[in-house]
Amino acid sequence: MTFTQQLAAAWQQNDSLLCVGLDPDPAKFPAHLKGRDDAIFEFCKSIVDATADLVCSFKPQIAYFAARRAEDQLEALIAHIHEQHPGVPVILDAKRGDIGSTAEQYAVEAFARFQADAVTVNPYMGRDSVEPYLAFPDKGVILLCRTSNPGGSDLQFLETNGEKLYEHVARLAAEKWNSTGQIGLVVGATFPAEIARVRQIVGEMPLLVPGIGAQGGDVEATVKAGRTAAGSGLMINSSRAILYAGQGEDYAEAARRAALATRAEINQYR
Ligand SMILES: O=c1ccn([C@@H]2O[C@H](COP(=O)(O)O)[C@@H](O)[C@H]2O)c(=O)[nH]1
Numbered sequence: 001m002t003f004t005q006q007l008a009a010a011w012q013q014n015d016s017l018l019c020v021g022l023d024p025d026p027a028k029f030p031a032h033l034k035g036r037d038d039a040i041f042e043f044c045k046s047i048v049d050a051t052a053d054l055v056c057s058f059k060p061q062i063a064y065f066a067a068r069r070a071e072d073q074l075e076a077l078i079a080h081i082h083e084q085h086p087g088v089p090v091i092l093d094a095k096r097g098d099i100g101s102t103a104e105q106y107a108v109e110a111f112a113r114f115q116a117d118a119v120t121v122n123p124y125m126g127r128d129s130v131e132p133y134l135a136f137p138d139k140g141v142i143l144l145c146r147t148s149n150p151g152g153s154d155l156q157f158l159e160t161n162g163e164k165l166y167e168h169v170a171r172l173a174a175e176k177w178n179s180t181g182q183i184g185l186v187v188g189a190t191f192p193a194e195i196a197r198v199r200q201i202v203g204e205m206p207l208l209v210p211g212i213g214a215q216g217g218d219v220e221a222t223v224k225a226g227r228t229a230a231g232s233g234l235m236i237n238s239s240r241a242i243l244y245a246g247q248g249e250d251y252a253e254a255a256r257r258a259a260l261a262t263r264a265e266i267n268q269y270r
Pocket residue numbers: 021023061093146147148149186187188210211212213214215237238239240241
């Protein structure tokens with residue numbers, strides 16, 4: 001099954017457009033996990049097991065694992081998701097971007113080493129920097145388009161040939177680079193008008209939308225701007241607001257409650 005097919009099945013199976021982001025920060029872990037060698041894996045595994053029936057995808061952010069020399073725990077976590085929750089696709093948030101020969105190695109890292117179903121990629125270096133990921137035909141490639149951070153406007157809002165750079169990225173992705181149907185785009189929930197514009201340009205293409213929860217993006221505006229005619233098309237990411245909904249030993253139950261509430265809020269506007 002391809003990433004796109006898996007995602008469509010998860011949208012339906014779990015009645016969910018929610019993507020839970022796995023950004024494990026040991027400083028925020030409950031006391032009973034602190035000091036354990038496998039704390040990152042254990043923390044994320046409990047969150048995954050408590051929310052897997054409520055999400056359309058999981059999105060581990062590689063920096064949180066690499067910063068702690070915990071890539072082995074990331075590998076184990078993704079393997080756990082595939083074994084225990086096989087319908088839920090994993091998007092590795094790595095935001096890679098480099099010349100083709102190096103991109104080939106990044107693609108192997110994401111898809112062969114970590115066994116991710118999709119990876120985030122920075123398209124700034126152009127088509128040949130994206131192609132090595134597309135050589136893995138079952139995998140998704142999610143390009144940064146209009147990011148959720150305020151500084152994203154510094155470059156993404158520059159005018160080029162009568163349109164903004166993020167619009168150009170969306171158009172390139174939809175009209176020139178996506179002949180295999182593997183591409184999706186990142187568009188921040190903090191900019192609903194731009195989500196609507198991107199949806200206009202790219203048709204039904206899946207959009208990964210971070211920025212609700214801790215970054216304050218408006219759920220109603222996000223869903224209304226980005227949903228497809230079928231009421232899906234979105235992976236709306238929330239990381240900190242779900243992961244750290246509780247601080248005690250019952251943190252996974254608190255995460256489940258937060259995920260349930262977020263899914264319900266999203267579904268209200270589909
Ligand atoms: O434009 C972007 C692209 C990626 N991210 C990532 O999403 C999560 C957001 O975490 P929250 O805790 O829900 O704010 C994080 O991993 C970012 O690296 C983004 O926020 N914006």
